[in-house]
Amino acid sequence: GLATPVMAQSNLFVGWHVQAATGYQGITPSLTNYSTSGAYTNSQTSHGMPLVLGAGFTFAISERQVMGLTYERNLLHTQAAGQDYYTSSGLTSSTRMGFDKQAQWSLMLGQLIRNGSMAYGKLAYASLDTTHATNNFSLDGYGVGVGFKTFLNPFQYVYTEYNYTKMSERSIQIGSESFKASAVGKGGLVGIGWQF
Numbered sequence: 061g062l063a064t065p066v067m068a069q070s071n072l073f074v075g076w077h078v079q080a081a082t083g084y085q086g087i088t089p090s091l092t093n094y095s096t097s098g099a100y101t102n103s104q105t106s107h108g109m110p111l112v113l114g115a116g117f118t119f120a121i122s123e124r125q126v127m128g129l130t131y132e133r134n135l136l137h138t139q140a141a142g143q144d145y146y147t148s149s150g151l152t153s154s155t156r157m158g159f160d161k162q163a164q165w166s167l168m169l170g171q172l173i174r175n176g177s178m179a180y181g182k183l184a185y186a187s188l189d190t191t192h193a194t195n196n197f198s199l200d201g202y203g204v205g206v207g208f209k210t211f212l213n214p215f216q217y218v219y220t221e222y223n224y225t226k227m228s229e230r231s232i233q234i235g236s237e238s239f240k241a242s243a244v245g246k247g248g249l250v251g252i253g254w255q256f
Contacts, residue, residue, distance in 0.1 A: 081251025
């Protein structure tokens, strides 16, 4: 009956947390399978400097391992990048596309290296919206990430992460044209958090 309180006292990562981070990210859309024969889009990567806020709860599953659930939201959008649409007659139109309202629910599994430091991996459900395009749409998919956290004092930690997201392919209908859309995102974060 005394094991859980002892574990909680020795493991600083147990409990509620809030955190904020920034860094770099790039998202590359894929627009394929157009209903117009021979049509395709040449997509450029949309880049950005995110501002990611998160909140969640972590609990101990053993003396040296923790599991947690965190909700994260990027408050900024990526810079719009070029989308060139080609048909059999050549370049037909050019537009731009960025990404906004990026969010994810993450399930994290962490391994304590020492009482105040932890390496972890996470698996997430991710969602986002396109922005700046003539006709915007939403995508969802999954994310994976790895990271490291270390405490500065008993209530405050710093962390770094690398994240990869893959949006599931979705059929989009715009006017008489239809196509399939997906996206891949990659990025790194550095941030600070508070544990309660």
